Amino acid sequence: MEQHASNTVPSTLSGADLALLDRYWRAANYLSVGQIYLLDNPLLREPLKPEHIKPRLLGHWGTTPGLNFIYVHLNRMIRARDLDIIYMCGPGHGGPGMVANTYLEGTYSEIYPDISEDADGMQKLFRQFSFPGGIPSHAAPETPGSIHEGGELGYALVHAYGAAFDNPELTVACVVGDGEAETGPLAASWHSNKFLNPARDGAVLPILHLNGYKIANPTILARASNADLRDLFQGYGYQPFFVEGHEPADMHSKMAAAFDAVFDQIRDIQAKARSGGAGTPRWPMIVLRSPKGWTGPKEVDGKKVEGFWRAHQVPVSNCRGDDGHRKILEDWMRSYEPENLFDADGRLKDDLQALAPKGNRRMGANPHANGGLLRKELSVPNIGDYEIKIGDRGSQAVQSTEIFGQYLRDVLKLNAKNANFRIFGPDETDSNRLGSVFEATDRVWMENIEPYDVHLSRDGRVMEVLSEHLCQGWLEGYLLTGRHGLFSCYEAFIHIVDSMFNQHAKWLKVTRELAWRKPISSLNYLLTSHVWRQDHNGFSHQDPGFVDLVANKKADIVRIYLPPDANTLLWVGDHCLKTYDRVNVIVAGKQPEPQYLTMDEAIKHCKAGIGIWEWASNEDNTIAPDVIMACAGDVPTMETLAAVSLLREMIPDMKMRVVNVVDLLALQAKEQHPHGLEHGEFDRIFTKDKPVIFAYHGYPYLIHRLTYKRTNHENIHVRGFIEEGTTTTPFDMTVLNELDRFHLAIEAIERVPGLKEKVPDVLDRLHLKLAEHHAYVREYGEDMPEVRNWKWPAS
Numbered sequence: 001m002e003q004h005a006s007n008t009v010p011s012t013l014s015g016a017d018l019a020l021l022d023r024y025w026r027a028a029n030y031l032s033v034g035q036i037y038l039l040d041n042p043l044l045r046e047p048l049k050p051e052h053i054k055p056r057l058l059g060h061w062g063t064t065p066g067l068n069f070i071y072v073h074l075n076r077m078i079r080a081r082d083l084d085i086i087y088m089c090g091p092g093h094g095g096p097g098m099v100a101n102t103y104l105e106g107t108y109s110e111i112y113p114d115i116s117e118d119a120d121g122m123q124k125l126f127r128q129f130s131f132p133g134g135i136p137s138h139a140a141p142e143t144p145g146s147i148h149e150g151g152e153l154g155y156a157l158v159h160a161y162g163a164a165f166d167n168p169e170l171t172v173a174c175v176v177g178d179g180e181a182e183t184g185p186l187a188a189s190w191h192s193n194k195f196l197n198p199a200r201d202g203a204v205l206p207i208l209h210l211n212g213y214k215i216a217n218p219t220i221l222a223r224a225s226n227a228d229l230r231d232l233f234q235g236y237g238y239q240p241f242f243v244e245g246h247e248p249a250d251m252h253s254k255m256a257a258a259f260d261a262v263f264d265q266i267r268d269i270q271a272k273a274r275s276g277g278a279g280t281p282r283w284p285m286i287v288l289r290s291p292k293g294w295t296g297p298k299e300v301d302g303k304k305v306e307g308f309w310r311a312h313q314v315p316v317s318n319c320r321g322d323d324g325h326r327k328i329l330e331d332w333m334r335s336y337e338p339e340n341l342f343d344a345d346g347r348l349k350d351d352l353q354a355l356a357p358k359g360n361r362r363m364g365a366n367p368h369a370n371g372g373l374l375r376k377e378l379s380v381p382n383i384g385d386y387e388i389k390i391g392d393r394g395s396q397a398v399q400s401t402e403i404f405g406q407y408l409r410d411v412l413k414l415n416a417k418n419a420n421f422r423i424f425g426p427d428e429t430d431s432n433r434l435g436s437v438f439e440a441t442d443r444v445w446m447e448n449i450e451p452y453d454v455h456l457s458r459d460g461r462v463m464e465v466l467s468e469h470l471c472q473g474w475l476e477g478y479l480l481t482g483r484h485g486l487f488s489c490y491e492a493f494i495h496i497v498d499s500m501f502n503q504h505a506k507w508l509k510v511t512r513e514l515a516w517r518k519p520i521s522s523l524n525y526l527l528t529s530h531v532w533r534q535d536h537n538g539f540s541h542q543d544p545g546f547v548d549l550v551a552n553k554k555a556d557i558v559r560i561y562l563p564p565d566a567n568t569l570l571w572v573g574d575h576c577l578k579t580y581d582r583v584n585v586i587v588a589g590k591q592p593e594p595q596y597l598t599m600d601e602a603i604k605h606c607k608a609g610i611g612i613w614e615w616a617s618n619e620d621n622t623i624a625p626d627v628i629m630a631c632a633g634d635v636p637t638m639e640t641l642a643a644v645s646l647l648r649e650m651i652p653d654m655k656m657r658v659v660n661v662v663d664l665l666a667l668q669a670k671e672q673h674p675h676g677l678e679h680g681e682f683d684r685i686f687t688k689d690k691p692v693i694f695a696y697h698g699y700p701y702l703i704h705r706l707t708y709k710r711t712n713h714e715n716i717h718v719r720g721f722i723e724e725g726t727t728t729t730p731f732d733m734t735v736l737n738e739l740d741r742f743h744l745a746i747e748a749i750e751r752v753p754g755l756k757e758k759v760p761d762v763l764d765r766l767h768l769k770l771a772e773h774h775a776y777v778r779e780y781g782e783d784m785p786e787v788r789n790w791k792w793p794a795s
Contacts, residue, residue, distance in 0.1 A: 018252045021072055023341060024104070024355050025248070027348060028068035029295055030336040031100035034122070035129035036061060036314060037329060042122040043338055043346055048330040053320045058130035059137045060093030062312040063177055065294040066209050067097035071363070073255045074173055075105070077263055078357040084169050087363045088148050089139040090156025090186075091177035091209065093313075096129065098139040098146060104348055105356035107144045107364030111516050119346030141510040141517060145364035147371070147480040152503050154183035155473045160204045161192035162477020163368060165463075166419040170202035170368055170481075171266065178222045179214035185469035185500075190236040192470065193283050194446050197458050198273035200419070203266045206238070206285040211292035213309035222289075229287055239265070239282050244289035246307075251290065258286055280446050295335070297328050367482075372518025374482035378421060378577055379414040381407065383570040387599040390567075393615060394641065394792030397592035400566040400634070401528050404573050404588070405434035408486065411577070412440040412461055415484075422478060424463045424471040425488040432488050432528045433590040437462060468496040475523065476504055484521045484577065491527040491587065492534075492543040501583065505553045508581050512556070522582035526573070528590045530697070531721055532635040532734065538727035544698035544720075547664065550585050551702060555673040559584045560664040562697055564637040565595045567602035568662055575606070587697060589634045591730070594792065596637075609663030609675055612685060616641055616658040616792070618648055624687050625657040626752045629744070632661035633697025636720075639734055640695045642741035645793055647748060650762045654755070656748070659685055667706040679711065688712050691751035695739055696720040717751060719744065731783040735773060742766045742773075 013021075034042055036059035041052040067089060078085055089098055102108040103125055108115055115121045115128075128134030139146040148159045160174035180186050196204065208229075210222040221229065226242055233240045241258045245251045262284035269281040293311020298304075305315045319326045343349055360367055367373040386407050388398055408423065415421040423429065423437060430438075442460035449456050463474055468489060475485045504523055511517040527546065534541040550558050559582055563569040569588050576584035596613075597605060605611045619625035631640035637660060647654055661667065668676040677685070686692055688711045696703050700718035707713050724736040734740035746766050750756050756763060776784045 013253065013256050018249060018256070020351065020355060021076065021252050021256070022248050024072045024075075024352050025068055025252075026295075026336040027104060027341040027352060028071065028097060028100045029065050030333060030338055030341060031103060031122070031125070032064045032068065032096035033061065033333055034126045035059060035096045035099060037319060038126045040123060042126055043119055043342060044330065044333060048319075048326050050320045050326070053326065053329075054131065055320065057314045057317060057319070059096055060313050061096070061296060061315055062213070062292040062309075063091040063094055063209065063211060064097040065296070066211055066288060066290045067091065067094045067175060068101065069251070069255065069290065069294075070173070070175055070207055070209070070288070071097065071101045072355070073259050074363065075356055076256065077259050078361050078363070079355070081263060082361070083171055083263070084361070084366070084368070085171045085173055085363060086147070086163065086366045086369045087145060088156050088160045088163070088172055088174040089146065089150055090148070090153070090175050090180050092150040092153050092180070093137060094150060094175075095135075095137045095139050095143065098143050099125070099129065099135070102144045102364030104352075105362045105364055107362050110365070111144055117347050122346050141507055141514060145366060145369045147369050147477070149503065149507060152499060153177070153180040154185035154469070155189075155476075155500060155503075156180060157186055157189035157204070157206060158192060158470050158473030159477040159480070160206075161189070161196060162474040163481045164196060164202035164204050165422065165474070165478055166200065166483065167202040167368065167481060168200055171205060172202065173205045173207060175207045175209050178208065178210045178212070178219035181208060181221050182214075182219060185467075185473065188467045188470055189473070190233075190238075191465070192474070193237050194280075195444050195463060195465070196283075197444065197446060198270045198281055200459065203270065203283070205262060205266065208285065208287045210287060210289045211294070212307065213292050213312065215312050216309050226287075233285060234282075237280070237282055238285045240285050240287050242287045242289070244287075246291050246294065248295075255288070262286060297332055300325070300328060370516070370518060371480050371482035371520045372580075375518070375520060375580075376418060376420060376482075378411065378484045378521070379418075380574055380577060381410040381414065383407065383574045384599055386570055388566045388595050390595045390598060392792075392794045393596050394594035395794070396595055398566050398595050399433045399590055399592050400563070400569045400588055401526070401590045402433040402436070403566040404526075404569050405436040407570055407573065408434060409436040409440045412437055416440070420483040422461050422463055422475075422483070422485045423488065424475045424485060426466050426468050426471055426490075426493070427464045428488060428490060428529070429462055429464060431590075432526070434488060468493060469500065472497040472500045476500070479521050479523060482520065486524045486526060486577070488526045488528065490541065491530040491546065492541045494525065494527055494546045495543060498546070498549055501550070505557050505583055508557050508583070509554045512581055519580040522576060522579040522584050524576045525583075525585045527585065527587045530587060530589055531725075532697070533589055533591045533730055534725070534727075534733070536727065539725045542721070542725045544587070547585055547587065547698055548702050550583065551665065551706070553583070555665070555668070557581070557583060558665070559675070561586045561662055562633045562664060563588055563606070563662055564631075564634050564660060565593065565597060565602075567595070567597050567599045568606055570599075571602050571606040572662065587633065593634050594638055596792075605660070606662050609666035610659065610661050610677060610685060613658040613660055616644060617656060619655045619657045623655075624690055625655040626690070626755070627654070627748045628657050628659055628686055628690055628692040629748065630659040630661065630686070630692055630694040631696075632664055632694075632703075635734065636695035636697055636739060639739060639741045639744060641792055642790055643744035643748065646741060646745050646766075650765070651749075651755075651759055654752070665706065667703065669709045672709070683711055686710070686712055686716075690715065691748070692716045693744055693748050693751060694718045695744055717747060719747065729777050729781070729783045731773070731787045732777050735770065742769050
């Protein structure tokens with residue numbers, strides 16, 4: 001392997017300055033090791049005994065010394081240049097280092113006064129780490145300065161860019177671990193620089209931390225030559241600076257020089273752009289090569305540890321039961337010379353305390369890492385200005401998302417000055433009928449723009465890239481630093497970010513329990529191009545199961561909405577943009593669909609979440625109806641109403657109640673979800689003993705899961721998506737999944753006791769209609785005229 005040379009000159013810092021940096025780094029390393037191992041004797045005032053060691057050793061050492069090394073050098077840059085920097089810790093197990101550094105700078109004790117800056121506080125700091133009732137091993141929500149937990153790898157860099165958008169004074173230092181660099185989302189994230197405008201956005205400084213190994217194997221990029229890495233990252237649009245070695249004094253000098261160079265370059269890029277300069281900048285980045293487990297034991301039991309994968313987690317594993325292991329640990333910790341770092345009371349010595357930034361310049365106290373502190377309410381227009389005048393119910397077909405797009409256009413206009421709202425999506429804003437937003441802004445694009453390009457500019461506020469991971473990660477970073485946004489996506493492919501949603505929901509769940517973490521704007525999804533209208537895409541684009549995943553999360557975190565028309569979508573969208581600390585999922589089709597409710601009716605209906613549509617029902621209010629025809633989702637609502645109109649014509653004496661569900665989780669019991677209906681109200685709407693034919697947008701089992709505690713659950717019969725479909729007509733999709741009007745009508749007849757025996761001719765007519773449909777679409781390639789042209793009968 002070639003010898004790697006740095007492309008920076010040594011630092012001009014004095015030997016004394018470098019020695020101070022090294023001592024601060026050793027203090028962070030000492031605290032990191034103590035968190036992994038010690039229950040007591042935090043300052044090693046006596047020889048280590050078995051009872052000083054934790055019975056279960058949990059945590060990760062391998063990446064931590066490199067993270068600490070970066071932190072101390074960032075502190076120097078903040079102090080020297082008065083910079084606004086947050087630290088994005090990509091390596092998943094960097095928790096000991098992040099906790100150690102925020103403790104050294106004083107932030108940790110300010111937030112958690114019980115963890116005081118003395119020997120007693122240090123002992124509690126050590127004990128709590130990865131301990132029952134304590135804190136996790138990652139840079140979790142409990143960790144000051146963190147907006148990225150890193151438990152699941154791949155998202156550090158995309159979060160960093162999301163945080164930097166519209167934050168012109170902020171620099172996000174993002175450490176990318178070499179294990180994380182092997183993931184697909186991280187590989188795509190390097191392209192985020194094509195969307196960062198130096199004139200109005202902040203800066204991201206990627207630091208690729210190559211310590212050679214992941215859990216039990218080498219990493220790909222660590223084995224690449226510097227020449228190959230330089231070519232790779234220059235191709236991505238970066239200028240890499242290499243810092244490498246293992247001797248601390250030499251490495252401190254190299255890192256200080258590299259930081260001076262990259263921060264000079266960032267300053268110059270921004271100054272040029274903000275004075276009217278054009279062109280796409282080549283942003284700097286750092287490639288840091290240091291040994292895994294740096295400064296730890298070289299060998300344990302005759303096996304290589306430092307600079308190898310054995311340093312990844314707990315390098316010395318049996319310190320309670322093995323005297324030799326305990327001696328290795330004690331020698332390791334004493335090598336940092338704690339008596340030269342902490343005073344007699346256990347406080348960091350004054351000359352080292354002076355190295356940390358002050359106040360909000362400390363990375364643990366930076367308000368951008370607690371975005372609720374900076375969040376301002378979004379300015380929104382009056383939804384009444386976009387009301388669809390429905391005329392006769394269901395008589396006109398409107399693209400509901402097109403109307404919502406007009407609303408979003410004006411949200412962008414109202415918040416243009418504050419620059420705190422963006423729309424994210426994978427190249428589908430126009431496709432999803434939100435094109436009105438381009439009357440207010442463009443798509444952001446920092447590469448070349450051709451004269452024939454449409455709606456591209458360097459100042460655009462619509463973020464489009466064909467990576468759902470990037471859209472999700474950008475939005476998360478944007479929200480976590482105090483702003484607002486919306487993610488629009490095809491329903492089937494939102495599954496690509498299932499795990500990212502999961503991580504964000506878990507983050508929100510924890511932060512809601514931390515008083516010092518202030519609320520952030522909700523993560524809002526608009527899922528369209530949904531399962532029931534994939535006319536030209538087919539089976540691969542048919543999957544409504546994202547809502548099933550969402551429904552698994554803590555009840556107070558998630559909301560799922562299925563507005564049936566434009567006015568309900570306007571209320572739901574407006575409501576979601578005003579909420580905080582939630583994940584809101586809105587499912588709404590983009591194709592023309594009937595409009596049912598006036599704006600006043602829509603507002604009342606959406607606030608309730610569930611309601612009886614009396615105008616569509618024909619029940620006798622003095623007695624219970626024969627059947628409840630329930631629906632959730634735009635296509636299921638249309639098919640339910642069509643089934644009701646058929647049954648009213650064919651069986652005039654049959655009494656039906658139509659129930660529409662907008663807020664899906666209102667189906668749960670009140671004790672399960674804050675929006676859940678009281679049992680008495682649920683029984684009033686759905687009755688205690690009458691059959692319920694429930695037409696649902698997604699997989700049927702979810703309705704059963706949400707209603708299993710209800711009195712009438714055994715009489716709820718759900719029809720939804722059953723994994724049938726192809727490239728076919730819209731109505732044929734519903735027929736293939738038995739969600740169509742004919743199947744719903746047949747189900748209703750068969751579920752009302754004694755009815756099917758009375759109307760066999762009606763069942764025959766309905767089955768005949770299904771056969772007629774089957775033949776017609778396969779001959780003509782479109783739905784029957786009576787289906788295409790169906791409208792709710794005028795009253």
